[in-house]
Amino acid sequence: MNKKLISVLTTSMLTFSMLAGCASTDEKKEDTAKKEEATLTFMTNKVGAPSDAIKQVCENFTKETGIKVEFSAPGNNYEELMKTKMAANDLPDLWTTHGWSVARYSEYLMPLNDQPWFKDVSQSIKPVITDENDKIYALPVNMDIAGILYNVDVLEKAGVKVDDIKTWGDFEKALQQIKDAGFIPIHIGGKDSWTIGQFFDWVAPSFYVTNESSNFRKELKDGSFDMSKWSEVAGLFEKWNNAGYFNVDSLTSDYMSATQLLGEGKVAFEFYGNYGMTDALTKNKDAKLGFMPIPAKDASDQPTLIAGEDIAIGVNKDTKNKEAALKLLNYFAKADVLSELSSVSKMPSGINGVDSDTGMAKTYYDKYKDVKTMPYFDRAFLPNGMWDDMCIGGASILAKEKDSVQKAVDQMTQSYKDKINQ
Missing domain, CATH: 3.40.190.10 (Periplasmic binding protein-like II)
Structure with a gap:
């Protein structure tokens, strides 16, 4: 092979490599842009310290993933606001279900039995958040016993x-x-x-x-x-x-x-x-x-x-950001996050194996666990x-x-x- 041909081939390979590298860089930039463009809406009925803690989790999630979360905690107006949103089919991507994940919200929520934490849901709360077909529609961050x-x-x-x-x-x-x-x-x-x-x-x-x-x-x-x-x-x-x-x-x-x-x-x-x-x-x-x-x-x-939902989070079945919404939901399902939110509320987690600081009530949670x-x-x-x-x-x-x-x-x-x- 003559020197001229070798030179041409070498130049071509370098050019191809540079183009491929540029394409790869462009794809990474595009993926990052898409990730940063994703914005989730999250609404909660909680107020005070629990609301502040949930908001902080959302902010930490954004820092780690680049996925923005528009957080809202309307307080006393929450229930009526959610009813209005149901009627208009204008629900957020995720929301806390305040005791109504099955009876009121199940037709609007994504079944979550296929999520990795499902197998660890506490038996104390599972009957409360399960419908007649054994489907659950909310992550029980903690439970109100x-x-x-x-x-x-x-x-x-x-x-x-x-x-x-x-x-x-x-x-x-x-x-x-x-x-x-x-x-x-x-x-x-x-x-x-x-x-x-x-x-x-x-x-x-x-x-x-x-x-x-x-x-x-x-x-x-x-x-x-x-x-x-x-x-x-x-x-x-x-x-x-x-x-x-x-x-x-x-x-x-x-x-x-x-x-x-x-x-x-x-x-x-x-x-x-x-x-x-x-x-x-x-x-x-x-x-x-x-x-x-x-x-x-x-x-x-x-x-x-009595067992009921306290902080329980569901995902809108019609969300246009399904992947991002489930990513946020499972971020809430991390053991350290579950422990922190349960401790703020002084309630046990709805997921087995998660410790929380329930204060003076711990004696009685243990005493009446059966x-x-x-x-x-x-x-x-x-x-x-x-x-x-x-x-x-x-x-x-x-x-x-x-x-x-x-x-x-x-x-x-x-x-x-x-x-x-x-």
């Missing part, structure tokens, strides 16, 4: 042992002991009306759904439930109100007053999630607090705990929107209006009929 809050010192001074309380009859005897000892048995912060609804959400399951051999789960869901039975739980509320087991200012006091009094050792029991324990400790860091399972209606059943859990009553067994009806009926009873139990039943009956098929 709740019972009845109590002040340890108050119960000791009144001679009440929570381990002896199995039924509402047992609980009622304890309330009388506590009242006789000079303490407020139960605090209701009715100025914040949701605290009234909370009582019914905690108590109703024991009357209508927890008993495996005698329950109305099917009837409640298919619209055939006889809502006149609501007189049982409404009647219990009236009985305890008339007996003086609630604070006398149950309609004018509020939630923050409730947690302060719990921390100060003036109240025995409160029907709130374990966030109430955290808030009470901010008022008195030396308070000794705990939570107990919710008693059964009678001896034919067993006490239960107690059966049930979902929040209104989310699982009432038509969407009946929470307000429980609050309104309960307020009438607290005010000792004439025929208040029947009014509460009528309120629930009409609303149930109106909303069951909506």
